[in-house]
Amino acid sequence: MDQVIPILIALLLVVIAWKVLTGIVKTVALVVILALAAAFVFGGLGA
Known part of the structure; x- marks a missing residue:
């Protein structure tokens, strides 16, 4: 579920x-x- 938020933000941007x-x-x-x-x-940042 944590991965959905960055995807939604990226989509909005x-x-x-x-x-x-x-x-x-x-x-x-x-x-x-x-x-x-x-x-x-995929873990490159913030992981």
């Missing part, structure tokens, strides 16, 4: 970034958001 950002900034933001979420869920 992805939606916000998708609506607000454009171009390469959007791409970089999406990659960073997803990488941080994956690192947190």
